[in-house]
Amino acid sequence: MAQVPKEHVRRRIVAAAAHLFAARGYAATTVASVAARAGTSTGNVYKYFAGKEALFDAVLPEAFARDVRRLTHARIVALGSARDVRELPRDARYHVVAGELLERCLAERERVVILLARAEGTRFARFAEDFGRALVSWALGYARRAWPEVPRSPALGFALSAVYRGYLRSLAEALMSLPSRPRAQAAIELLTTHHQGGLAQLFASLARGPAPRELAP
Amino acid sequence: MAQVPKEHVRRRIVAAAAHLFAARGYAATTVASVAARAGTSTGNVYKYFAGKEALFDAVLPEAFARDVRRLTHARIVALGSARDVRELPRDARYHVVAGELLERCLAERERVVILLARAEGTRFARFAEDFGRALVSWALGYARRAWPEVPRSPALGFALSAVYRGYLRSLAEALMSLPSRPRAQAAIELLTTHHQGGLAQLFASLARGPAPRELAP
Amino acid sequence: MAQVPKEHVRRRIVAAAAHLFAARGYAATTVASVAARAGTSTGNVYKYFAGKEALFDAVLPEAFARDVRRLTHARIVALGSARDVRELPRDARYHVVAGELLERCLAERERVVILLARAEGTRFARFAEDFGRALVSWALGYARRAWPEVPRSPALGFALSAVYRGYLRSLAEALMSLPSRPRAQAAIELLTTHHQGGLAQLFASLARGPAPRELAP
Amino acid sequence: MAQVPKEHVRRRIVAAAAHLFAARGYAATTVASVAARAGTSTGNVYKYFAGKEALFDAVLPEAFARDVRRLTHARIVALGSARDVRELPRDARYHVVAGELLERCLAERERVVILLARAEGTRFARFAEDFGRALVSWALGYARRAWPEVPRSPALGFALSAVYRGYLRSLAEALMSLPSRPRAQAAIELLTTHHQGGLAQLFASLARGPAPRELAP
DNA sequence: AATGAATGAGATTTCATTCAT
DNA sequence: AATGAATGAAATCTCATTCAT
Structure with a gap:
């Protein structure tokens, strides 16, 4: 047998990498700083991972990004397909981030942060941007049912995408900064309330009509 | 040899650096890419600036950050000190970013972007975070006058700070992505509407009272 | 102007690399040893070449390998198409390596050596082997006209290919070891005499012709 | 723990090393690849050998190189001391590589290959070169008896040495590439025929004897 | 004795900074 | 003042060698 159980070290390396990637990008x-934080040597990291990229893949597998996308889309569809927000189960109301998605975000904070805000230099560099755009198109579809008069414009397209990206980033930072689970969840709810209140106000002002009774997702 | 006025070259270098810092971080x-874009040589950059950090200082002097902070604070105070939003001059209504601050943002897009979103590795790395926190404390003071029941909690503190940072970032990205002045301004207005609508909704929900007629800054 | 003419350094680096590649593979x-021999620093080599591979390409461009192949083929065709060796011009007689090919070999000794014997780890790693095989097939075509009874066998195929590769290698080493041009040329002629005498003997013995009267050990 | 006889493991390591040294140099x-092929661990290799060099020594002991040198010399002496080639025993005739030397070559292919062609980086790096020179001096002695007019010249010295080295290398490659014993032996005979025919031709031409009637390309 | 994880020296490559011209 | 070649420190990655189990 070797002197330390392999799996133990591997986990320490991945944890160190996740922490540092989330903290500094x-x-x-x-790699040396990852090794140091994991309590091992630079060279040894390469016993476990083919290189820095492979280490990143271990920290943030493609499947994770896919899940985030899928779960988010599912939430938007669920919220949007309800004829009326009042039909939604009480605690899901207004929340894009809820259910399984919320669980994942809370359980894998660092990954979410890296994916949404620290991926410069990786294959996910554009994830937040692309994802923001996708969210906008999903959300616009829903919004048009509530406010059919909402016009199209480059500035609006940009603003919505920025708003969604900002929302996602905020979620990521909440996960990062609030180690306690209930606090993180509370913050996410506040952020979502803000996000949706903002969208409602935005669409309402564009439609020049009164604020709708029920809010956008 | 060449009697090119020093100031001319210096400005070209700073402009090139501002562009590249904003675009790539x-x-x-x-430094070589800055020199190339400025149409000069690497070595010559060091004739004008002591090093990469000094170049950064020239692009984004402490005074600029101070101005952003001061002008923003002034706006918040101005909005908050009005007994009623209806007292505000018409076109300033609801807008944190307006007046001189808006002018500066539009005129010096790149600096704002760097300050708020591309400062990783510089002494402003934490600026956005700290600034977000400061905005929160200013804004909370104002909010408490309108919704005295709003409680204090770490989650709320964090959420507000994140919301403000997200807002600032969005502004930066709008400045970055929309080269046309009217579009950038339109996007900023949309972002501000969203931001303030979101805050109003957030405070209202916390106060469990009805949404106020007039919105928070 | 810079402190040293660029072209001068570039040439020194290529020369150093050619020498070391030829000597050690x-x-x-x-790269550090190349830089040292060129009288410069490791980092500076990268000002002139994108990397070790690019440096190799500069030392031994694809075109050089193509020329060696083409000129050799041309010689074999020229020799083989003569109905009788006695028809060949006096000084071309017997010589695969003559004319332009000989010139290139003498003028670019190190490149020939690298191509034929020190290319391990480069895209020319298999050049000598492939080239040997090609030479065999060209030469066998010619040989069959002179000795139609020559049989086919794996051992013969292998032996011919090895003989040709050995011949090429010898040429390379002659170029390497004999700095004086007349000596190198003299050695090449001797090597060619040996090579061709050996082939004649080989084919003759396979064709069951008589063994020559005298034999060297 | 395991009571595997030490000698067994040692042999497996040496065999793996011999194979890989011969195949890749x-x-x-x-060392890891050697251990893997030997079915043991890297660490364990160091239980049997002080290091990579010691492992090489075990694969290719000085005695082996000495034997190759001695047996070859003996063959040359035997061939050279016969007043006439026709006096030699039939199957030894013309063959430098025959008898015990041939046996060793066939039985210990990998070692011969390493010694003659894959020793870069070891103390035998120059073996082939030195050995070629030695062969030349032995062979020249013999040749002068048959062709007393053969002149001395640096080019001739070099060419002979190259020819011998090429011959040795070819033998090594035949041993490498032809796993079947009869084929390897057949190839060795063909290579030897070529080698000796070439030498005969070479000496004859130097002695101003007539060019042979037929010539290969 | 055996394992394979761990180490650290060295290789390639990049880039802020310096320096000769 | 201007140039861009030169330098050297640091980053990624490999591998001979050591060591805890």
Whole structure:
């Protein structure tokens, strides 16, 4: 047998990498610093991972990004397909981030942060941007049912995408900064309330009509 | 040899650096690329600036950050001190980013972007975070006058700070992505509407009272 | 102007690399050793070449390999198409390596050596082997006209290919070891005499012709 | 723990090393790959050998190189001391590589290959070159008896040495590439025929004897 | 004795900074 | 003042060698 159980070290390396990637970003994190934080040597990291990229893949597998996308889409569809927000189960109301998605976000904080805000230099560099755009198109579909008069414009397209990206980033940072689970969840609910209140106000002002009774997702 | 006025070259270097820092971030920008874009040589950059950090200081002087902070604070105070939003001059209504601050943002897009979103690796790395926190404390003071029942909680503190940072970031990205002045301004107005609508909704829900007639800054 | 003419340094680097690649092989040569021999620093080598591979390409461009192949083929065709060796011009007689090919070999000794014997780790790793096989097939075509009874066998195929590769290698080494041009040329002629005498003997013995009267050990 | 006889493991390690050194060369072979092929661990290799060099010594002991040298010399002396080639025993005739030497070559292919062609980076790096020179001096002695007019010249010295080295290398490659014993032996005979025919031709031409009637390309 | 994880020196490559011209 | 070649420190990655189990 070897002197330390392999799996133990591997986990320590992945944890160290996740922490540092989330804290400083992929590019600014050196393999040496990961090794140091994991309590091992630079060379040894390469016993477990083929290289820095492979280490990143272990921290943030493609499947994770897929899940985030899928779960988010599912939430939007669920919220949007309800004829009226009042039909939604009480605690799901207004919340894009709820259910399984919320669980994942809380359980895998660092991954969410990296995916949404620290992926510079990786294949997910554009994820937040692309995802923001996708969210906008999903959300616009829903919004048009409530406010059919909402016009199209480049500025609006940009603003919505920025708003969604900002929302996602905020979620990521909440997960990052609030180690206690209930606090993180509370913050997410506040952020979502803000996000949706903002969208409602935005669409209402564009439609020049009165604020709708029920809010956008 | 050449009697090119020093100031001319210096400005070209600063402009090139501002552009590249804003586009790729401080760390990812090489001095060589700045020199190339400025149409001069690497070595010559060091005739004008002591090093990469000094170049950054020239692009984004402490005074600029101070101005952003001061002008923003002034706006918040102005909005908050009005007994009623209806007292505000018409076109300033609801807008944190307006007046001189808006002018500066539009005129010096790149600096704002760098300050709020591309400062990784510089002494402003935490600016957005700290600034977000400051905005929160200013805004909370105002909010408490309108919704005295709003409780204090770490989650709320964090959420507000995140919301403000997200707002600032969105502004930065709007400035970055929309080169046309009217579009950038339109996007900023939409972002501000969203931001303030969101805050109103957030405070209202916390106060469990009805949404107020007039919105928070 | 810079402190040293660029072209001068570039040439020194290429020359140093050519020397070391030829002496120790590509893989065993470090960029640092090339830089040292060129009288410069490791980092500076990268001002002139994108990397070790690019440096190799500069030392041994694809075109050089193509020329060696083409000129050799042309010689074999020229020799083989003569109905009788006695028809060949006096000084071309017997010589695969003559004319332009000989010139290139003498003028670019190190490149020939690298191509034929020190290319491990580069895209020319298999050049000598492939080239040997090609030479065999060209030469066998000619040989069958002179000795139609020559049989086919794996051992013969292998032996011919080895003989040709050995011949090429010898040429390379002659070029390497004999700095004086007349000596190198003299050695090449001797090597060619040996090579061709050996082939004649080989084919003759296979054709069951008489063994020559005299034999060297 | 395990009471596997030490000698068994040792042999497996040496065999694995011999195979890999012959296939890829000393420098390109990693100790880990040797261990893997031997079905043991890297660490354990160091229980049997002080290091990579010691492992090489075990694969290719000085005695082996000495034997190759001695047996070859003996063959040359035997061939050279016969007043006439016709006095030699039939199957030894013309063959430098025959008898015990041939046996050793066939039985210990890998070692011969390493010694003659894959010793880059070891103390035998120059063996082939030195050995070629030695062969030349032995052979020249013999040749002068048959062709007393053969002149001395640096080019001739070099050419002979190259020819011998090429011959040795070819033998090594035949041993490498032809796993079947009869084929390897057949190839060796063909290579030897070529080698000796070439020498005869070479000496004859130097002695101003007539060119042979037929010539290969 | 055996394992394979761990180490650290060295290789390639990048880039802020310096320096000769 | 201007140039861009030169330098050297640091990052990624490999591998011979050591060591805890």
